[in-house]
Amino acid sequence: MRTHQLNKSRKLYRSVNTTTRHRSNNPGAEYRWERNRKKADDELLVNRETMHGRQNRGRDYTPLFYFLIKQIGKPWGDIFSEVCGRLDTTEPVFWLVALHEHQQRDLVCIGESSFYPGLFVDENGILQQVNPSITGKDVKVTCRCCTHTYIGEPVPWVD
Numbered sequence: 538m539r540t541h542q543l544n545k546s547r548k549l550y551r552s553v554n555t556t557t558r559h560r561s562n563n564p565g566a567e568y569r570w571e572r573n574r575k576k577a578d579d580e581l582l583v584n585r586e587t588m589h590g591r592q593n594r595g596r597d598y599t600p601l602f603y604f605l606i607k608q609i610g611k612p613w614g615d616i617f618s619e620v621c622g623r624l625d626t627t628e629p630v631f632w633l634v635a636l637h638e639h640q641q642r643d644l645v646c647i648g649e650s651s652f653y654p655g656l657f658v659d660e661n662g663i664l665q666q667v668n669p670s671i672t673g674k675d676v677k678v679t680c681r682c683c684t685h686t687y688i689g690e691p692v693p694w695v696d
Contacts, residue, residue, distance in 0.1 A: 549601040549623045598629040599689070602653050605633055606688065609666055613658040634658065635667070643668040644675065650685040652676045652692075 601624065608616045620630055635641040635657040642655040655667035673687035678694050685692040 547600075547623065548625075549598070549604055549620060550625065550629075551597040551600065553595040553597045596625070596629075598632075598647075599651075601629055602633055602647070603689070605630070605656060605664070606654065609656065609664055611664060613662050613664050616664055634664070641667045643671050650683040652685065652687045654688070 601620070604620070605616070617627075617630070621627060624630070632647060633645055633653055633656050635655065638657075641657050645653050645655050647653060652673075654669075654671050657665055657667055659665050673690055673692045676685055676687050676692045678685045678692055681694055
């Protein structure tokens with residue numbers, strides 16, 4: 538029972554070191570140059586902002602994607618309520634899960650070369666896979682320099 542409780546409280550994302558070599562930090566605009574430019578009506582009461590930017594960089598949501606794939610066939614309400622308590626934001630859930638029919642895709646590419654099956658919530662509120670016949674063989678490898686994966690398994694290059 539205790540092990541089950543520990544697993545429920547674990548986060549569904551990992552922090553990634555974004556300062557290592559060959560890792561783009563996606564820096565965006567220099568927030569430090571614009572944070573104190575905002576003018577207040579009263580120059581004596583200038584509100585200063587912190588150095589903290591607006592983006593959460595360095596998040597790896599792979600544990601979330603594996604969790605969602607394991608939950609296929611279960612009620613969406615239960616899954617989503619558990620996920621909400623274990624994530625910093627719910628946005629990555631909907632990278633994989635389509636709530637509307639026009640959003641459904643057989644394969645979903647996360648990043649440059651990580652592929653996962655598309656998921657959707659059916660009319661009964663059950664999480665389903667869009668196309669259950671999709672396998673790693675359906676992933677089109679576009680270049681030889683990248684390692685393409687389907688649910689974490691490498692996809693071989695086919696000539």
